[in-house]
Amino acid sequence: MTAPLDAVERTALLTAALRAAETRRPDRIYQDPHADALCGDIGPDLLAEIRSATFPADSARTLPSTPDYNAIRTRYFDDYLQEAAREPGMHQIVLAPAGMDSRAYRLDWPEGLRYYEVDRPAVLAHKAERLGGVEPRTDHRTVAVDLTSPDWENDLIAAGYDPSLPSTWLLEGLLYYIPEQDTHRILERVAAISAPGSRIAADLVNSAALTLPEMRGLLDVFAGWGCPWLFGTDEPEALFDALGFSVEAVQPGEPGADFGRWPDPVPPRHVANVRRVFFIHGRRR
Template identity: 55%
Template structure:
């Protein structure tokens, strides 16, 4: 994995988290391929996250960030979102774009309700590593899957996406999962502008984002320190995600884990109303391109 940069290596952490979830009897989703993708590095990062979020022995009762449950909820939430979104698109094959796809296996493991043209965008080294790992299990996608090796912070990727068969004049479904907090606000705005430019009105867009308050929360500090040590610090958050996405032509709503439709019986932390100040939050955002 020498060709992976620090952010790309977190895709291996996500695979380890999903592989661990797949071992649970009460798992929120099925991902039989994640264990083939995690690698030793992914499991090492998994262990470091476990250490960073372990309850404090010197401060009993201190809040602990629910990293593992959050990842499970996020995966299930976006699984359901993508399946429903492809039904809502109607017409011919739905267009689904996974930006920063990493080691995502939704092309293989979801029960897609109809024909889908699915585009996975990520660094060439990440996509190549995934292809190599999945060859071992000889699995076939349930969609028409097209990969595109790009740097999402490069301004020319939308033209290359069209060359792969994507139709910008037809509605599409976009997922930006595990991306926005690793890049600067300026970069996040540029990516969303690119998504808007590449998608037809009525297209659907989903992403996860953390609050700006999360960066100053004592409860978050051990986790933030871990990502900083790995060389991929969290760089951006926003306390009003609906307003942020609206600035880029996406009318969105945000839900917090633990709220209705984003709980699944797994969120252990308190869920504070949005008008309560100075609370670290994570948001699952979904909306429509205007």
């Protein structure tokens, strides 16, 4: 048996449960045939809590629809990574953290690609156990290390990563849970081993999403699990620009980040005191 997952690590099981639920929908916007196995028994229980908070039986929904958001996020980054992998000279993809993601197993990848999954040892061990020998569709390499450790870059390089070559990074479902100082430090370290022309993508909330009263129901669920949301920014472009990345920020529901699924209005960027989520994508200068 693998070691039990801690509170933050268990959020990966929630994501897998969301992907399993999406796969069962007749109008699904992607398929993840491994999500059911990966979410185990805990994931559906976590998802049930989210659903109860988001879709109350006796009142209208005021929280963002986590199932629709996760579906859009997954499909958006599916497409982003597949596009990046087809780019000439792009032979390195890094998922940090990898969680219960199964893109290495469910999507087709070009030859010559190295696909790195970075996450804590307990997460990667749980994932390997749940997949039960399913073979990846690419040169798949795991790096069992915490992103807050002092030398995780050395572990990644030891696995074959070449900092002198372009790479594509995906930081999905990570930055919500990390204090601002640690967020800056992780992004600085990613930038330091990303050659010019490297690509990066991530998801972020804005600052108001951490404090608005109408978000309290969702925030309380995560805090109750022991993994409160800690970081958000209203200027994601500036955050990444300061570290040498030129990025764009797209909100779910905007063109290219909708897939017919976002159920709420998309507030213009100048409107204050509203919750937002950003999908960030761009390049290292």
